[in-house]
Amino acid sequence: MAAYPMRRERLDTALLLLPASLFLLVWFVAPLSRLLSLAFVSDNGVFDNFTVLLSSSVYLQVLGNTLMLAALVTVITLLLAWPVAYVLTRLKGPLFVLTLYGVLFPLWISVLVRTFSWMLLLERGGPVNRLLMAAGIVDHPLALLFNETGVLIGMVHVLLPYAILPLYSAMNRIDTRLLMASDGLGAGVMDTFRRVYLPLCLPGLFGGGTFVLLLSLGFFITPALLGGANSMTLSMLISSFVTDRLAWSLAAAGSMVLLVIVLLLLGLTMRLLPMEKGMFAK
Amino acid sequence: MSGQTRQQRKSERQLSGTPIAWRWAAQVGANLVLAFLVLPILAVIPTSFNQASFISLPPTSWSLRWYGNFFADPEWRSSLWVSLQVAVMATAAALALGLPAALGLQRAGALLRPILTGLFLAPMIVPVIISAVAIYRTALDVGLNGTRIGMALSHAALALPFVVINIGVSLRHVDRRWQQAAAGLGAGSWTVFRSITLPNIIPGLVGGGVFAFITSFDEVVVAVFMAGYGAKTLPVKIWESIRLEFTPVVAVAASFMILLAALLFALARLIDARRRQVAGKAAASITTETITDQGVPA
Amino acid sequence: MTGNGLPLRFRGATKHYGTQIALHPIDLDVEAGEFLTLLGPSGSGKTTLLNLIAGYLAPSAGQLFIGDREVTNLPARQRNIGMVFQNYALFPHMTVAENVGYGLAVRRRPKEEIKRRVDAALAMVELAGYGDRAIQQLSGGQQQRVALARALVIEPDVLLMDEPLGALDRQLRRNVQLELRRRHEERRRTTLYVTHDQEEALILSDRVAVMRAGRIEQIGPVTELYRNPVNSFVASFIGESNLLPARLIAQDGIQMRIEVAALRHTLTLPVTAAPMKMGLADMPLQLLLRPEHLVLDDAGPLAARVEEAVYLGELTALRLRLESGADLWLRRLTDRPITRGMELRVNWQPEHVRLVPQS
Numbered sequence: 001m002a003a004y005p006m007r008r009e010r011l012d013t014a015l016l017l018l019p020a021s022l023f024l025l026v027w028f029v030a031p032l033s034r035l036l037s038l039a040f041v042s043d044n045g046v047f048d049n050f051t052v053l054l055s056s057s058v059y060l061q062v063l064g065n066t067l068m069l070a071a072l073v074t075v076i077t078l079l080l081a082w083p084v085a086y087v088l089t090r091l092k093g094p095l096f097v098l099t100l101y102g103v104l105f106p107l108w109i110s111v112l113v114r115t116f117s118w119m120l121l122l123e124r125g126g127p128v129n130r131l132l133m134a135a136g137i138v139d140h141p142l143a144l145l146f147n148e149t150g151v152l153i154g155m156v157h158v159l160l161p162y163a164i165l166p167l168y169s170a171m172n173r174i175d176t177r178l179l180m181a182s183d184g185l186g187a188g189v190m191d192t193f194r195r196v197y198l199p200l201c202l203p204g205l206f207g208g209g210t211f212v213l214l215l216s217l218g219f220f221i222t223p224a225l226l227g228g229a230n231s232m233t234l235s236m237l238i239s240s241f242v243t244d245r246l247a248w249s250l251a252a253a254g255s256m257v258l259l260v261i262v263l264l265l266l267g268l269t270m271r272l273l274p275m276e277k278g279m280f281a282k
Numbered sequence: 283m284s285g286q287t288r289q290q291r292k293s294e295r296q297l298s299g300t301p302i303a304w305r306w307a308a309q310v311g312a313n314l315v316l317a318f319l320v321l322p323i324l325a326v327i328p329t330s331f332n333q334a335s336f337i338s339l340p341p342t343s344w345s346l347r348w349y350g351n352f353f354a355d356p357e358w359r360s361s362l363w364v365s366l367q368v369a370v371m372a373t374a375a376a377l378a379l380g381l382p383a384a385l386g387l388q389r390a391g392a393l394l395r396p397i398l399t400g401l402f403l404a405p406m407i408v409p410v411i412i413s414a415v416a417i418y419r420t421a422l423d424v425g426l427n428g429t430r431i432g433m434a435l436s437h438a439a440l441a442l443p444f445v446v447i448n449i450g451v452s453l454r455h456v457d458r459r460w461q462q463a464a465a466g467l468g469a470g471s472w473t474v475f476r477s478i479t480l481p482n483i484i485p486g487l488v489g490g491g492v493f494a495f496i497t498s499f500d501e502v503v504v505a506v507f508m509a510g511y512g513a514k515t516l517p518v519k520i521w522e523s524i525r526l527e528f529t530p531v532v533a534v535a536a537s538f539m540i541l542l543a544a545l546l547f548a549l550a551r552l553i554d555a556r557r558r559q560v561a562g563k564a565a566a567s568i569t570t571e572t573i574t575d576q577g578v579p580a
Numbered sequence: 581m582t583g584n585g586l587p588l589r590f591r592g593a594t595k596h597y598g599t600q601i602a603l604h605p606i607d608l609d610v611e612a613g614e615f616l617t618l619l620g621p622s623g624s625g626k627t628t629l630l631n632l633i634a635g636y637l638a639p640s641a642g643q644l645f646i647g648d649r650e651v652t653n654l655p656a657r658q659r660n661i662g663m664v665f666q667n668y669a670l671f672p673h674m675t676v677a678e679n680v681g682y683g684l685a686v687r688r689r690p691k692e693e694i695k696r697r698v699d700a701a702l703a704m705v706e707l708a709g710y711g712d713r714a715i716q717q718l719s720g721g722q723q724q725r726v727a728l729a730r731a732l733v734i735e736p737d738v739l740l741m742d743e744p745l746g747a748l749d750r751q752l753r754r755n756v757q758l759e760l761r762r763r764h765e766e767r768r769r770t771t772l773y774v775t776h777d778q779e780e781a782l783i784l785s786d787r788v789a790v791m792r793a794g795r796i797e798q799i800g801p802v803t804e805l806y807r808n809p810v811n812s813f814v815a816s817f818i819g820e821s822n823l824l825p826a827r828l829i830a831q832d833g834i835q836m837r838i839e840v841a842a843l844r845h846t847l848t849l850p851v852t853a854a855p856m857k858m859g860l861a862d863m864p865l866q867l868l869l870r871p872e873h874l875v876l877d878d879a880g881p882l883a884a885r886v887e888e889a890v891y892l893g894e895l896t897a898l899r900l901r902l903e904s905g906a907d908l909w910l911r912r913l914t915d916r917p918i919t920r921g922m923e924l925r926v927n928w929q930p931e932h933v934r935l936v937p938q939s
Contacts, residue, residue, distance in 0.1 A: 009389070012389075012471070013386050013389045013390055014386075015382075015386075016382040016383070016385050016386030016389070017382070017383060017386035017387070017390065017394075017398060019378070019379050019382055019383070020379040020380065020382065020383035020402060020442065020446075021383070021398065021401060023375075023379050023438075023439070023442075024401055024402065024404070024405070024439060024442065025401075027417065027420075027435055027436070027438075027439050028404065028405055028413070028416075028417070028439045029401070029404070030420065031416040031417045031419060031420035032408065032412070032413070032416045034416065034419060034420055034423075035412070035415060035416035035419050036416075038419075080315045080318075081315075082311075083307075083308045083309075083311030083312040083315060084311075084312045084315050084316060086308045086312070087308055087309055087312035088312075090305070099312075099316065101547075101551070102316045102319060102320050103316070103319065104547070105320070105543075105544070105547050106319055106320065106323060108496055108500075108543040108544075108546065108547045108550075109323055109500070109539065109540055109543045110499075110500035110501075110502060110517055110539055110543070111500070111502065112500075112502045112517050112520055112521060112536075113323070113326060113500075113520075113536045113539050113540060114322070114323060116326065116520070116524060116532070116533075116536055117322040117323055117325045117326045117536075118322060119524070120325050120326065120329055120337060120339050120533075121322055121325050121339070125338070126339060127325070127339055127340070157318065157319065157322060160315070160318075160319055161319070175667075175669065177665050177667065177669040178669050178671060178672075180636055180656070180663075180665075180669065181663065181665060181669035181670075181671075182671075182682070182686075183636070183655070183656045183657050184634060184635070184636070184656045184657065184661060184662075184663040185657070185663075185682050185683035185686065185730070185731075185734065186657045186658075186660070186683050186686050186687055186734065187657060187682070187683075187686035188657065188686070189300065189301055189304070191686045195671075195682070195685075195686070196671055199673045200672070200673060217409065218409025218410060218411055218412070220410070220411045220503050221502055221503065221521075225524065235409065235411035238411055238412070238415060239411060239415070242415055242418070242507070243507075248419065251415055252415075255411075255412040255415060255416070258409055258411075258412060259408065259409070259412055262407070262408075262409060266407065
């Protein structure tokens, strides 16, 4: 067996992988490293930027805000995702396709446009408030914009499909014969749900929840447009460091913090859950 | 339904399983959530037809005034043009880099593959604000900020993961044995690629290209930093206009973006249908593929 | 695990989907403690019938009684049935013990009782000590036994099995079949078994119901189906068969004369060789000669040439070409070597010849 053909194949493979790797190294990895290295640049010592960030009550509040918001958004989207995912498993034919497209299409629209649409809907004189008043639910327009509520609504809207799809995928994989078996063994509906269906949905719930959580942590556009003065998120902070103050080191430190949180969460998830084959398929 | 006995009607329903009430409640809940998902997007389009200078929904009176305004304004026109140019460049780059990368990944050894997969997917995992700030910093250092090339390169980096994933999925359906048979019959590796592999990954290529295009066109965060004065894309102009001058022309721009998204979405679904024909897969597996199709919002 | 289980009566079981009929009205009676197999090709309706009895499908018409209780409109969980599925349907997120004890847990039995009964059930299927294992760690044969234990531990009135051995390899399958039969003879629980494998049906059953296209073609003890099939479908489904077109020439109360073109022969058969006495002249008929009932006989009436000789170890199967051009299979104990091209003479054992309607 000649070693020559093998070497030739390895060379071919390397050549194939080279352009994209080089490109990403130059235009993604290098910039990222450069930025993160700036986090350690300061007049007052290597970790000064971090100290500034993590000891300031203002910045800590931003961090806390971001985490709280992300957690809240995750819980709400998972709750809302549930009926849609379930219905998707039961539909067939054109109704199924229509519903699936209803979930997929919003993902193709820019987050800016989707956020903008909520600005139109949630303002004081806007359709939502008018509907609520007309239905008699409230007697004066609610402040739904430029506060936490608006941000919440906007983010849930943008992130819902990311919760629905993994949950649907997991639910779809549940063998109906398991439910039939549970039924035949005498289990009532609640028992079958609690003991068989729910545990088998957990991977999907977990996957979708993590996905949504990770995305919400980095959200910028939606909180920026829909939020008020006191609902700043970490990404808005980073952006403001750069555009308003040219404080690159602080921006870098903030980025580092965000990245670490994201990677920690990601690592935790991958440990607790074998990644769905589709997610990071080649 | 007449003529059926009560028992016959009952037999049409399943005897065991989830109670009807639950299923009905789930359907109602799902419809509400779906409405929540889809309708707000449609709020944009009526707003663009408003007669007056302020935003109102529904419009006080209907007119095409702001559409005229959009096309008359050189800044809006140029931002549309810039967006198109950047998207085309970014798509071309992403495809040119992504195709060999996907091919190489498939052949890579067990050691290299996870590392490279991590590299190729990194732009998808890193929060976009961080990517934006990092790339902007480097662009400043090399003078590529505010240029369309710089913008296109940045978008190419963001779109690359989706191209690689899309082509990768298509590649998995190319049976090794076809390639081996071709090689056995005397075809060289380029011929094998051209005649066997390539025709079968067209859906992945085109699908990846379509998604790369919309990713670039929709992209906001990186664009806001990289735009400068020379590369203002449509989303950047919208972003500025929302905060500076809030007239219905913004809704016009947003409507165009929705229209483009709808067209490309339809195209992608057609490609999917073709791909299913080619691969002969069952409908349920769409989900797996489409999860990897979609990506992080900008 | 004691008791006989209950008798089962299904009157007029029917199932259709819109205009498509999956089951024509069927009456089925299963005695307490009986092992009845529903045997047939795919699409015959055997699984549909099983699902109706289990309660996973509602019948379009008909009434089902388990013991004295009418269960027609009861959901599966209230019928006290034990079901073993083709792919076992073991709960992947539970251990072996949790799987087996599931039926007891949802019946809210006390923990000690559950543990006791689960241990007994596992011992009975020879998986004692496996309780804490994950089911993914078990082999196919072991999973099959867990599925069985899970169905039996709740002491069902009827045990239902839907091709449960399909996933096992041949040797294991044979062992499990014999084990199931042995267990059944010990416990005598009313059992309804679905399969397409006639050998399996032969080994396991007290009675077999051969099904085709939503009807029961014939039901009875296996020996009866073998010896006196009611039509050519049953004849070919149970055991090996040679079926040759036959024409009825004459018939009285005792005998029938039939002409069989392929044999170039006219036979006289007692009327008991056919499943019925009336109406034979009006239907296409076939002569049934089972390969094991043909003999090589130098003085025999048929001249034949060996087209194929298949060595099966103890037996040899021969495909013989008759003068008429028709082929017959013959099975005999292997003694002298027989090869292609040999010219032989063949006879049949007259007491085993049957006349069956073509179906």
